[in-house]
Amino acid sequence: MLKTLRFQMKLKAKLDCATFVFDIDGVLTDGTFIYDDTGKVMKRFGPHDSEAAKLIGAFFPLHFITADARGFNITQKRVSDMGFEAILLSPRERQVFVEELMLQNKAVVFIGDSLSDIPAMQSAYLSACPSDAMKDVKKEANLSLSTAGGRGVVAEVYSIVKYCTRGVNRFAKF
Amino acid sequence: MLKTLRFQMKLKAKLDCATFVFDIDGVLTDGTFIYDDTGKVMKRFGPHDSEAAKLIGAFFPLHFITADARGFNITQKRVSDMGFEAILLSPRERQVFVEELMLQNKAVVFIGDSLSDIPAMQSAYLSACPSDAMKDVKKEANLSLSTAGGRGVVAEVYSIVKYCTRGVNRFAKF
Amino acid sequence: MLKTLRFQMKLKAKLDCATFVFDIDGVLTDGTFIYDDTGKVMKRFGPHDSEAAKLIGAFFPLHFITADARGFNITQKRVSDMGFEAILLSPRERQVFVEELMLQNKAVVFIGDSLSDIPAMQSAYLSACPSDAMKDVKKEANLSLSTAGGRGVVAEVYSIVKYCTRGVNRFAKF
């Protein structure tokens, strides 16, 4: 509860330069990979996120990143159907990516679920994770969401942002 | 509890012109989309709904609508296997669709799960949503069902209607 | 609790002629159907059931039935991988199937999950259903199992039978 309030206060303070970075596997998906005998062939994406991403993206910079090179074409197809572009970044590169955004005075809100997301979370202005993220990630994140990966994480982030933009003129139509 | 009673009372009052409109993704499915590297390739439909839809459809007009143009062929295949036809309607068009039915003196019962369903819900005579619909949708709906999307939502609606038709001659065989 | 005891007592009383009939969709699967744009293409079968079916089948007649004509080839593949054969029976035929076994003095234990299984359940000596069966089915069944469809229903039935065969010489190796 306190964590939620603190998250909202920090977000409100930097609404004008807030920038959202979403990890994809385990956040937009439930983290499972479907294999056949040729390798990784499918991923399951969840409800509500496409709608929510468009709503956030109309007012804030929004990035989708993935470290999964083998499944990149699958991921890219989904993210492009949502109207965005997926960026392939190794666990190491994602921290650099966040740091560069921070240096451009963006207030990065990073959403990730796995151990390799922790450095990027630490470099971000704010961090959040799905309800089924790994324990160490939940400890590290500023906010552990109530939605599991692939069940509408982007949509929950949208609700939080919507709450924070209330009464702010610039975001009247958010 | 009170919401359920009120829903049943309102439904009983208009049984003779009740018309059911079901959104498909997130209602007949759990809202997930299966992607491979060619795009959206599969959807998962749930148990009990086909049986229940036939039972409802034998006594009431029943429509299945979807806004998902990319996955329309998948959706249509399932709905036609169930003995119905899916109608492709943008979020905007679905409100118009409901309003036109209402103008024909139909008492539309609309079942949807996402933010873009809210206008259609507001235009309907009654609205319901799956147990895992978005929070704002649950607030808006006259009734939040106890079944999650893709786990038998149509079947739960069938049970409610069955309860409401008890003792009504015309529906003795429902 | 009482229901479990009564189920076990009735099963013990007729162990020598017990015959198991399992519905497949919603029992061996979680009831979901995976569709692509050519129709119903895949089903998800669960853990533990193959192992358990072999153990039951070594001592008791065991039948797997399905009403799903469209997905029959998928179902047959799985059941034959388990070492059995799936029988295609319409909802109506399945009651006849149970009745004929009963006339041959078999004590049919029927496991099903949907409304159309109710007549067959009523004709059987004993009936059970998965924990996520439809409400009316749970009311009708002699026993509502604690396992959901596709999560090891056959395995739970195996445990119950194993408990009932304790101390019975003929089943010492069950």
Place this chain on the structure above:
Amino acid sequence: MLKTLRFQMKLKAKLDCATFVFDIDGVLTDGTFIYDDTGKVMKRFGPHDSEAAKLIGAFFPLHFITADARGFNITQKRVSDMGFEAILLSPRERQVFVEELMLQNKAVVFIGDSLSDIPAMQSAYLSACPSDAMKDVKKEANLSLSTAGGRGVVAEVYSIVKYCTRGVNRFAKF
């Protein structure tokens, strides 16, 4: 709680020769098999395990075994994407496999989920199972984990090992 403590103490006592053996179906997957009309075509692997396996494997011998001959190519693809090799062992052979490792003075930690894993568990130094393993397996295992199959079982084992290596010089970088 007591079980966890005892498991940790036993693991600490033999850290130098600890060897991990993971069953695959029901442990790295949720145990479901996806069938089409040609047979078993797909499996769903979960989040966090690949990352965790690499971390464990950098310090300890780590084996992945499976009894599923029909789905072996699927399984092998996934395990090799994780940087390991799957070994095909019948239920009987897996006990022998564990016993041979034990004879080489390895302290085998065996993680399995099904009835046929019990003999191997009994031969191992320590055994654990996912939270959704069969009841008899949970009774037999030294530790029943809090993670379900396919939801990060290897990752939970990694956390336990990490806890046990704290303060041990050799594992400072674990």
